[in-house]
Amino acid sequence: MKSIKTFSIALVSLFLLGGCELNELDNYDGPDASISGAIYDQETGELVQQDIINGMQIEYIEHGFDNPQTQFMVVKNDGTYRNNLMFSGTYTIRPVRGNFVPVNSEEVVVSGATTKNFNVQPYIRVRNVQINKKGNKIVATFNLDQTVTNKVVRIGLFAHREPNVGQPLNSVSSLVNLNEVTNDVTQYRLEINLDAYTSALKAGNEYYFRVGALIDAPEAKYNYAPPVRIGI
């Protein structure tokens, strides 16, 4: 009886395999390489701060396919990125829709642990940032050093409990529309009055504050200074 059972199972498997060509197994290797790097300011060598949500992306297209799809990586707020699940091969790669002057695509050969950094010209450098709690206000002062002749649309001070704070992720923001070309000597000042946001910014907790400025260019994202953690 048992042999009949074994025999029928074997027979069934045989038919199934034969019927659906399942003997052609997926025999491709998995991802075997990684890529990492960062977006650097070509002049100062500093990391260019980004947004992880709705921020810039790195576009990459793998070579060797007829109709390849464009793939995307996101960049962390500090300007670094990493993808540990890459296939070895040649790629056309380009950082896009960022807070810097658009750059050309490059070819990169990815194998093993590959590092690829991008040197860019950020639209705006946010400098001399001071963010402090003064009385019941958070006060930020800073200068803007813009590298292009476009207008600066607006500046903002953003607050959130996560260090990924920015324009797309904030519980409180203070925005000022500038719509002007800035110079690097004017000091800008933004405030958040804590009394007005007692439910969003609770006393006794720590929050991250970050200032940013947006240039008037197609698809531009905010340029930022690194976030500052303040207990209120």
Add this chain to the structure above:
Amino acid sequence: MMKNRSYKYLILALLIGVFSSCNDYLELDPKNKVPVEAVLSDPNGIKGYLANLYYELPMEDFVYFPRAGYNARGNTGSLSLSQYGLEAIHSEWPNWNEFNNQWWTRGYQLNRDINLLEESVAKVSFSAAERTAIEGEIAFLRAYTYYALVKIYGGVPIITENQEYTTDWASLRVPRNTEKETWDFVLAQLDIAFEKLPASRQSADETKRRATKWAAAGLKSRVALHAASVAKYWNRAPLSGEAVTAGLVGLPASEANRYYQAAIEASEAVMGSGQFGLYMPNPANPQDAARNYQNLFMDPNVALTEVLFMRGYGHAGGPLAHDYDGWNNPNQTGEGFPHVGRTNPVLELVDQYENYGNPGVASPIITTTDGQVREGEFNPSTNYIRFSSPEEIFQGKDARFFASIIHPGAEWKGTEIVIQGGIIRPDGSVLNAKGTVVHQGVTYHTYGAATSNQYSGFEGTPNMTRSGFLLKKFLDERAKIKTWLQSTTDYIDIRYAEVLLNYAEAVVESGLGSTERATQALNDIRKRAGHTVAIPLNLTNVLRERSVELAFENKEYWDLIRRRTYHQIFNNYVKTALVPMLDLRGAQPAYIYVRKDVPGARPNTFPERDYYRSIPGVNNNGLIQNPQH
């Protein structure tokens, strides 16, 4: 044992069958289906076929939901288009922000059906007049179809001839046309339709529900305005990438005035036809105006003068009825329908309605004695205005507010609708969870009444409003809705007021056309709503008028898209509720109102890439994908 073994032989036999199934002896003509030639070779067959094409049209009516699609019935969740913008929020899913109004496959299926019809019509004998009318109808259906495609996807492949199946895949792959070519194609089809369609048909029913010359002109006014806005405002949210470089999405600003001109001409054709007018254009007073406006949507058949094109519903209990009343009645008048109170109008819309005392400007709901618009949680040190009844705060608002929205204290189906979000205790502390406060011998309940069938808001369950308001427009006040598919209210797809508003917007945006006529159009609509003071033509006035007149008609979502303001508004944005509270701090209990974020709603951001949907199946169809999808 015997039984068991025969079972195995049966499986074995079946498997052998599967293994050898590549024969053609199963290729029989099905007995339960009618072959296409039988239907499309006969004039009456073609009429029946046409009726189905109307059913399949991408009309955003009572049975359209972005996720579930067109003609969606059953448990759709009632996640309607009005909940995406600044009109309303959903009572159960306040954070629903899935941008998923896909219509690619169904759209091209409909396109194929239209092409098949055109192919067959050429072979059937009609009188010359009949043939012209059907050709016009085909152009209208085609324009309607491609309008839905172009507004969702940008430029799409224009396929006007039926493709025969072949294994030569390359010949079946049609590349995308540019966005400009696609808009121009839709407008050109509407010109053909306008030329060939009759001005009226055999009965009023048929005239209003089947394409006519005027339906084509009305649709053209809508389509051209959409294209013009995309051209004018593309730079508010420019995209980049292959699809943009190739012109598959995006229109140059230099095209804007050509499209505005087309919108103006189409609207003027309707306005000058003498066939249409506003329903009840001269109300005696605001109460009258509110009643007329409510009737216009409760039963459009009383207001056919305003209708250019509508869709009929009927046969309660069957597949041609809908559930709009069921989903949207207040909890107190739920009458046994399992899911009620879903569409909750938000304060952003309520604020837009004018006050008769201050014509020409939006009239936000003022809750504090300083006369400013104050938002935030209840604060004991804020001086709230104290009202003796819940409806007093809305006094003097535009008639259309009362006809479109059920507010706290409103009377609906003979019941006072109770919407209350909490109680301020005599010591200034807040009770906003279910409970009671006994004060001077009287028991007060958090939500305004003792049991949940006696109130309609803020309890936190899906049947209760979370914005402070409930939907009224389109709901049948005379109906009792106890179960599914009981609503048969017809839907006006294109009405005269929209054409007037399209005209006013096109004139004010382009400077073309007649400012005088546009001002008149704007004020005619306001007059019908009980206003007596004329206001000047400017963009703010036109857009405010549009949002209040066309509220919940599924226009605002596309206004946000075409004018590229979606991402500007929905940028970490939380919609606003108006929460009535019973204040027990004074000598007499009073109602105060708190403007604050809708409870449970989180910040919402519109990604700019969602101005266009992703095209499905680009690996197979070889099309260029839309930016960032």
